[in-house]
Amino acid sequence: MSAVAPAGVAGSLAVADPLVVEGVTVRFGALAALADVSLRAEPGTVHAVIGPNGAGKSTLFNVISGVYRATSGRVLLGGTVLTGQRPHRVTALGVGRAFQNLAGSPYESVLDNIMIGRHHLMRTGFLSAGLRIPSARHEERLHRARAREIAEFLDLGERLHVPIGILPYGDRKRVEVARALATEPRVLLLDEPVAGMNAVETAQMTATIRAIRASLGITVLLVEHDMTMVMSLADRVTVLDFGRVVSDGTPAEVSRDPAVIRAYLGTGDEDTPAVSTGKEQP
């Protein structure tokens, strides 16, 4: 991985504003998928959102990214209210999202797939781009250079012109993260980034997320079922169960919280860590 943080067309990626979720409720008929959920992801941290299946994690990501409307409550990035905005506007306001399922066209190259993330930043319309107007060509060159930097940052620099459909699974997942980074986010939503990965790919993705936090200063909001990865990486963890926040704290705090033990195991046995930190003695 490149040691140098990308910098370029869109300027600094660093963020000084927290992402704040304030009392968000989402109802689907009688079901409250989220019930008065609040959390605060501090700038430049990895904040994990965990919970059993059906706890509301995807619904929360869908509210933050503008896909679902909250029944009540707000999401703010600094002083900007994100709730009520459409997904493309939320992206433009600084929230990038890498999806769990592999997105992107399998026949297009790594570079072209990363460029998809930059379209909302390009001033040139299709007509002037198609007519190869010099200013349009200049802008396209700058954006391609930036996409290349991001690819190199994610160790994809050697594969720029490879169709993503023939890449190994781990590389393809990193292209998805690169596409999200190409939107120049201040907050990056990562939806199960290591789902389906082997141990080597998981270690590489974990290193990638650490580098995003350390070098780019981006706030990462992470939904992930791999508890060893979450507990080794997250600065803070919010635990959802049945749409409610049942715990919030450092990995060490939540892994000992009886409410988390109940959520995962259906027991209040306080001698058992709720979730493995990967550091327990055998």
Ligand SMILES: Nc1ncnc2c1ncn2[C@@H]1O[C@H](COP(=O)(O)OP(=O)(O)OP(=O)(O)O)[C@@H](O)[C@H]1O
């Ligand atoms: N569009 C929808 N319409 C109706 N119910 C929904 C919708 N989206 C989610 N739900 C329900 O809301 C609840 C929370 O689902 P959600 O997908 O957010 O959970 P999750 O924590 O992401 O689960 P998993 O870990 O299995 O992905 C579930 O009961 C789910 O069936």
